[in-house]
Amino acid sequence: xxxxxxxxxxxxxxxxxxxxxxxxxxxxxxxxxxxxxxxxxxxxxxxxxxxxxxxxxxxxxxxxxxxxxxxxxxxxxxxxxxxxxxxxxxxxxxxxxxxxxxxxxxxxxxxxxxxxxxxxxxxxxxxxxxxxxxxxxxxxxxxxxxxxxxxxxxxxxxxxxxxxxxxxxxxxxxxxxxxxxxxxxxxxxxxxxxxxxxxxxxxxxxxxxxxxxxxxxxxxxxxxxxxxxxxxxxxxxxxxxxxxxxxxxxxxxxxxxxxxxxxxxxxxxxxxxxxxxxxxxxxxxxxxxxxxxxxxxxxxxxxxxxxxxxxxxxxxxxxxxxxxxxxxxxxxxxxxxxxxxxxxxxxxxxx
Numbered sequence: 001x002x003x004x005x006x007x008x009x010x011x012x013x014x015x016x017x018x019x020x021x022x023x024x025x026x027x028x029x030x031x032x033x034x035x036x037x038x039x040x041x042x043x044x045x046x047x048x049x050x051x052x053x054x055x056x057x058x059x060x061x062x063x064x065x066x067x068x069x070x071x072x073x074x075x076x077x078x079x080x081x082x083x084x085x086x087x088x089x090x091x092x093x094x095x096x097x098x099x100x101x102x103x104x105x106x107x108x109x110x111x112x113x114x115x116x117x118x119x120x121x122x123x124x125x126x127x128x129x130x131x132x133x134x135x136x137x138x139x140x141x142x143x144x145x146x147x148x149x150x151x152x153x154x155x156x157x158x159x160x161x162x163x164x165x166x167x168x169x170x171x172x173x174x175x176x177x178x179x180x181x182x183x184x185x186x187x188x189x190x191x192x193x194x195x196x197x198x199x200x201x202x203x204x205x206x207x208x209x210x211x212x213x214x215x216x217x218x219x220x221x222x223x224x225x226x227x228x229x230x231x232x233x234x235x236x237x238x239x240x241x242x243x244x245x246x247x248x249x250x251x252x253x254x255x256x257x258x259x260x261x262x263x264x265x266x267x268x269x270x271x272x273x274x275x276x277x278x279x280x281x282x283x284x285x286x287x288x289x290x291x292x293x294x295x296x297x298x299x300x301x302x303x304x305x306x307x308x309x310x311x312x313x314x315x316x317x318x319x320x321x322x323x324x325x326x327x328x329x330x331x332x333x334x335x336x337x338x339x340x341x342x343x344x345x346x347x348x349x350x351x
Contacts, residue, residue: 050225050257050258051224051225051227051257051258051259052222052223052224052225053103053104053221053222053223053225054220054221054222054223055099055100055101055103055220055221055223056099056212056218056219056220056221057097057098057099057190057212057218057219057220057221058098058099058100059096059097059098059140059141059142059190060077060095060096060097060098060142060211060212060213060219061073061077061095061096061142061145061211062076062077062078062079062093062094062095062096063093063094063096063145063146063147063150064092064093064147065082065089065090065091065092065093065147066090066091067147068146068147068148069146069147069148070146070147071142071143071144071145071146073142073143073211073213074211074213075210075211075213075214076119076208076209076210076211076214077095077097077116077193077208077209077210077211077219078093078095078122078206078207078208078209079093079094079095079131079193079194079195079206079207079208079209080092080093080123080195080204080205080206080207081195081196081197081198081199081204081205082195083198083199083200084199084200084201084202084204085200085201085202086200086201087200091204092194092195093206094150094192094193094194095192095193095194095209096136096140096142096145096150096190096191096192096193097114097116097190097191097193097219098136098140098142098188098189098190098191099188099190099221101178101181101182101188104178104182104223105182105225106182106183107182107225107226107228108179108225108226109175109178109179109182109223109224109225109226110175110224110225110226110227111173111175111222111223111224112173112174112175112177112178112179112221112222112223112224113171113172113173113174113175113221113222114133114159114171114172114174114191114219114221115169115170115171115219115220115221115222116169116170116193116209116210116219117168117169117170117209117210117217117218117219118163118164118165118166118167118168118169118170118207118208118209119166119167119208119209119210119217120166120208121166121205121206121207121208122205122206122208123203123204123205123206124203124204124205125205126163126195126205126206126207127163127164127165127166128162128163129162129163129195129197129205129207130160130161130162130163130195130196130197131160131161131163131170131172131193131194131195131207132157132159132160132193132194132195132196133157133158133159133160133172133174133191133192133193134153134154134156134157134158134191134192134194135153135154135158135177135186135189135190135191136151136152136153136189136190136191136192137151137152137153137154137187137189138151138152138189139151139189140189140190150192151189153192158172158174158176158177158191159172159173159174159177160172161173163207170209174191174221177191178221178223195207225257227257227259227306227308227310228255228256228257228310229255229304229305229306229310229311229312230253230254230255230256230259230261230282230304230305230306230310230311230312231253231254231255231256231304231312232253232304232312232313232314232315233251233252233253233263233302233303233304233312233315234251234252234253234315235249235250235251235300235302235315235316235317236249236250236251237249237250237317238319239317239318239319239320240319240320240321240322241292241319241320241321242321242322243292243293243294243295243321244291244292244293245291245292246289246290246291247289247290247291247292247319248287248288248289249287249288249289249290249300249317250285250286250287251263251265251285251286251287251288251302252280252283252284252285252286253282253283253304253312254282254283255282255304255306257306258282259282259306259307259308260278260279260280260281260282260306260307261278261279261280261281261282261284261304261305261306262276262277262278262279262280262304262305262306262307263276263277263278263280263286263288263302263303263304264276264277264302264303264304264305265288265300265301265302266300266301266302267290267292267298267300268292268296268298268299268300269298269299273290274288276305279307292319292321294321295321295322295323296320296321296323297318297319297320297321298318298319298320298321299316299317299318299319300316300317300318300319301314301315301316302314302315302316302317303315
């Protein structure tokens with residue numbers, strides 16, 4: 001039995017010697033190309049979703065009921081109630097603001113906040129008065145919109161917030177609207193900002209915010225994406241080896257939120273040889289080495305987690321460590337370590 005094995009090894013070695021001159025260069029080139037192709041496809045398919053997005057408005061403006069043909073696309077946005085002295089109407093000033101959300105991916109929104117910088121006021125202090133947001137139902141342009149040409153609005157307020165002290169940021173929670181915008185449930189035409197609380201006397205409180213035209217302390221939209229676990233890791237390395245041979249594997253994982261990643265590796269069942277090693281940058285290729293001391297068919301298992309302990313699915317790679325160590329004792333078999341595809345074919349012949 002042993003003699004037959006050595007005869008088969010001898011025949012294989014003759015084949016190997018002939019193959020080195022013509023076959024190996026092509027196999028090596030194909031193998032390296034396939035590895036590059038797999039890695040490139042992995043990066044192409046997995047979409048990065050950042051944890052936070054900060055957007056400035058594409059349009060911000062205010063419009064006046066008492067000057068219905070005026071367009072107020074200037075360095076500030078003024079808001080005041082509709083009702084002035086003796087309860088007369090026609091004094092209202094409303095703001096409008098709109099953002100381009102095209103760079104926000106389809107994802108679960110953790111929070112979304114609209115922020116405007118309350119710079120100063122006119123008339124009675126508006127501090128603690130409430131300003132309401134209403135979704136615009138039609139498109140508009142900051143350069144042309146007036147009170148007469150303004151769009152229609154949703155009948156229900158999207159958000160309400162109390163005015164802070166001057167020189168502070170005012171915040172509205174717009175999480176639900178942003179989720180609906182990016183999911184495509186409703187069109188994104190921005191919001192109207194309005195003071196609905198009846199005043200009815202003179203000296204109407206007027207809240208003045210910085211607009212994007214001012215250049216500093218301009219409005220912005222802060223969107224935070226819910227954390228997602230890393231995508232399933234990618235493993236590259238040999239499927240065959242020998243007892244006491246150290247094998248090298250390249251592993252990487254992409255985190256959709258671009259968080260750092262940690263790796264857990266089980267080299268064979270019941271043996272977690274790497275326990276959350278890291279951190280590594282998302283997409284960073286990391287080398288791991290392992291030496292099998294016993295023969296058999298094993299399954300390498302790899303998981304990745306991010307810095308919030310969200311774990312990926314398990315990636316696997318099967319490896320065979322043949323029982324006959326004599327198979328690998330020849331010079332030619334050791335040469336094959338540099339050509340894994342040819343080595344795999346040879347091992348299949350002699351097993």
